Amino acid sequence: MYAQETMAINHKGTQVSVRNTIVTAAPIAPSDPLQNDIWFDTVAEVTKIYNGTVWLTINLDALSKKEDSVNKSTDTNLADATNTKFPTELAVKTYVDTKFTASVDDDITAVSFDGANLTVDEGATSFSTDLSSLKDSDWFQEASGNTATNINQNIYTMGNVGIGTNSPNAQLDIESTGVPLNIKPSTATPTGTQTGQIFMDDEGILYTYDGSRSKWLSVDRQNLTWARGIIATNQYLTAHNSLSSANGYRMLRDATITGITAQANALGSWSLLILKNNSSTSIAYITLSGEAGKHARNLNVDINEGDYIQAYCLGLLVNNPLGTIEFAWRK
Incomplete structure (x- = not known):
């Protein structure tokens, strides 16, 4: 189908030429086209219009102008907020690389645990996660019924403790074929507070604190x-x-x-x-x-x-x- 041209009389009585534009989608150009016919080239995937002599690509001018420097954005920070310019590949790559490149070495530099939070330092950044829900409730804080949350706390248990045995028969049951207990001798006398505390002096004499007499006695x-x-x-x-x-x-x-x-x-x-x-x-x-x-x-x-x-x-x-x-x- 091609553009049809007929003659008609307008409302002033003047004879004019009336042309009906035909739109064609085909892999080859229509034969005998008339001016203003439109052809969608299904091979090149572009739209063309016949100017009476040749077929002109409608969007060819836009494609070429996109490559003009005036229409390119080379802003590597993408801060121009332009709504008309096309960012170049280099601008986009530079922006993305900046966002994903650490400012300092990203090796792990420190790890710490305070009994509840695990903190990992990585270069200039760090992250922390709360592990308090994983705490072991088998031990209690000193002078309370609260579960221990820190390895530096004084703790106690209400059951027997076995060292070298899985069946302790005393509050502290030590079973060993070697040296079961080692008390390091001390040249200084500790400050005693309670009956039953013990220490060994540098002469090898074992002392216990006598609370009724407020002194260390052998x-x-x-x-x-x-x-x-x-x-x-x-x-x-x-x-x-x-x-x-x-x-x-x-x-x-x-x-x-x-x-x-x-x-x-x-x-x-x-x-x-x-x-x-x-x-x-x-x-x-x-x-x-x-x-x-x-x-x-x-x-x-x-x-x-x-x-x-x-x-x-x-x-x-x-x-x-x-x-x-x-x-x-x-x-």
């Missing part, structure tokens, strides 16, 4: 004993059969007397006096009233390294008196 307790194998009246008792009244036991370290006992072969009333350094003033004593023996274990009498300790029977006709003190090394 776990091992020792005894010193004096006696007279005769009826005694107001006289010194002897140490290891020493006949010297001025003799005594010399202290190797600072110590504390924690207990005292007195015994005789018969009922009697007398006092056992503990003296030091040949002084007549007692540092500890126990009194018997019509009884053969008596003891006390609540003493808290400090004696120092180098002091020598003596015992004195204060009483008349005491039948074979014997006296003993208990002491511990003191820190």
Whole structure:
């Protein structure tokens, strides 16, 4: 089908030529076209119009003008906000590369965990995720029923703890074929606060804090004993059969007397006096009233390294008196 041209009379009575434009879609141009016929070239996929002589591509001018520099946008930041210019490939690539290129090395530089949040530092950026929902609730914070959230917290458990055994039979059950427990010796005395705390000094002596006496005392307790194998009246008792009244036991370290006992072969009333350094003033004593023996274990009498300790029977006709003190090394 092609454009048809006819003659007609208009409303003024003038004869005019009337042309009906034909639109054709085909792989080849129509034959015998008339001016203004339109052809869509299905091979080149362009639209053409016949100017009376040749077929002109309608959009050819637009395609060529797109390549003109005046119609190109070379803005690599795409900040012009143009609605008419075409961005070049280089402008688009530069913009995208800038957005995806880290300003510094993107290697992981640090990882930290505060008990709840895991933080990863990567170059100039970092990200954090909350892992508190994954916390282990088998342990509790000190002096509370709250679950522990930080590895640095003081914690406790209400069950037994086994080391080297999966069936603990005590609150702390250590089973080992090697050294089960190691307490590192310390040259400094720690600040004690509660009964039962322990430490080892640099001489290998194990000490425990005595809360009732507010001091560190050796776990091992020792005894010193004096006696007279005769009826005694107001006289010194002897140490290891020493006949010297001025003799005594010399202290190797600072110590504390924690207990005292007195015994005789018969009922009697007398006092056992503990003296030091040949002084007549007692540092500890126990009194018997019509009884053969008596003891006390609540003493808290400090004696120092180098002091020598003596015992004195204060009483008349005491039948074979014997006296003993208990002491511990003191820190």
